[in-house]
Amino acid sequence: MPRLFVIRHGITGRSDIPLTPNGINTVSSKSDQVVGHDKVRxxxxxxxxGLKPHEIKEKNPTWNIWTDGCPGGESVEEMTARVDSVIARIREVHRRYVEEGLGKRDTLIFSHGHFSRVLISRWMEFTPALGTHFNFEAGGIALLSYNHGSLKEPSLNGLNLYAY
Structure with a gap:
């Protein structure tokens, strides 16, 4: 069955830190395989x-990103819709591979912590708020796939896997 590998990098927030020359060369050599990054921000x-959790709590002591979203930023519903659109795109790639023998078996996403945790939760058709229960460590790898050879049974096959 097709697999989705999700790698959580260690950058927090939406800061746009430029790639190193090695990073540019690596991405350039794989450009025909890279889908893009806008939706996985x-x-x-x-x-x-840019605020630390304790600074946010000083402004709003009851704030919870999983239920409240972010004022001036994305709501829970907007984040869910964005993640769901990524999942739909991946599932179409997987469907084409399984049903038509087209494309490649596996897909790979590099993403941030909250995005990754919402993705895992939504992949398994849970609410986004369940993402708070997935301790997806920086540099960790999640493996998402399907049970029983069925594209209708999405599964979490591994979390915080590392290549040593």
């Missing part, structure tokens, strides 16, 4: 961008 923190 981190949750838009809006008014809270």
């Amino acid at each position: 981190e949750w838009d923190y809006g008014d809270y961008e």
